[in-house]
Amino acid sequence: MPEGHALHRLARRQQRQFGGQRLSVSSPQGRFSPEAALLDGMVFRAAEAWGKHLIHRWDDGGRGASATRRMVHIHLGIYGTFREEPLPMPEPTGQVRMRLVGDESGVDLRGPNACELYTPEQLDALLARLGPDPLRADADPEIAWRAIARSRRAIGSLLMDQKVVAGIGNIYRAEVLFRVGVDPHRPGTTLTRDEFDEIWADLLHLMPIGVRRGHIHVVRPDDDHGAPAYAADRPRTYVYRRAGEPCRLCGTAVEWAEMEGRNLFWCPSCQS
Template structure:
């Protein structure tokens, strides 16, 4: 599943190529026909991300008033993806849930967990359910700090809980805990508030790098050596998907286990 920086980067891209102009919207697959028809021909006003959720805003042509505005909510889930091509787009291939076509560029959405019309109330409900997003400058981490401070759950589970903090996936969870030298099994309430605040600040910095570069970069320059990670085209990681390999810092074997249905990676020597 894409991590939060991917959705923010996607929102920026869609804002850049579609923003401020009318777009043609359709559902070749047929599963979003009414929703697509509702915004077809409208101006693509804005795209934004909240955690792993993409919100596309549309407004009627010729007006900047809020009356008549529409939103589409997309959650990519495990299998969803957008593909982009120059306009006019060729006939659709595969199960295209949503097609947006501007004057020069078009994009097709396949396989999302959610693709639906949203109201302002729907968006408010979504935001209320999510924890703060490190990539949004309009959020306060206080909710996250308070949730972790009172929880008996392990910090490794809390960081993956979108109600605690939005947009964090398995890679950032594993890597930020390693960088902080924190055992993923420690109870949230056992961590000093300063340590949790430092995790937040590190996530803000790392995820902004991810947005700028289009890929996760978590290894500090002084540690950026040795074998690559789990695939030739992937950036180096400290522990993520390196189970059985030596830790880049202390050479202890990196361990893995399952936590809340997801694979966890950590160094038992560095993270105590």
């Protein structure tokens, strides 16, 4: 499942690609056909992300209270993808849930967990369930701190809980905890405010880099050498997917465990 930086990067891309254009909207698969018919020919106004959720905003070009406005909520899940194509777009293949065609290009959405029309009330309800998103200017870290400080769940679990912090996935969870030297098994109630502030500040530093570059970069320049990355097309990590390998800083073998159904990586020495 893409982490929050990928959704923000996608929203920015689609805003540049389609913002202000009247789009052709269809659902070759058929599962979104009634909704696509309502959107077809409307103006694509904005794309924005909250954590791992993407919102498209549309209107009919009218002004003020007379304008018709619609929203689409998209959650890619594990298998969802947008594929961009130049015009003329080829005939759709596979299960294309939604096709958007603009002035110069189009995109096909395949395999999302959710692609649905949303009301303002539904958006409010979604946002009420999400913690602050470090990539949004309106994020309030106090909400996350209160949730962590009163919980005896492990901080490694809390950071992955979208109700606590929105947009954090397995890589950022493992790497930020390593960078600040916090054992992922520690209960939230044991974290100091200074430790939380350091975690939040590191998220504010690292996640915009992911938005700009399209990959998660977490290794500091002085440490960016030695053993290769866990995959040929990925930057190096400190601990993520490095179980049994020596820590880049102290040489201790990186450990692995399962935490609430997800793979967890940490250095038992640097994060003691």
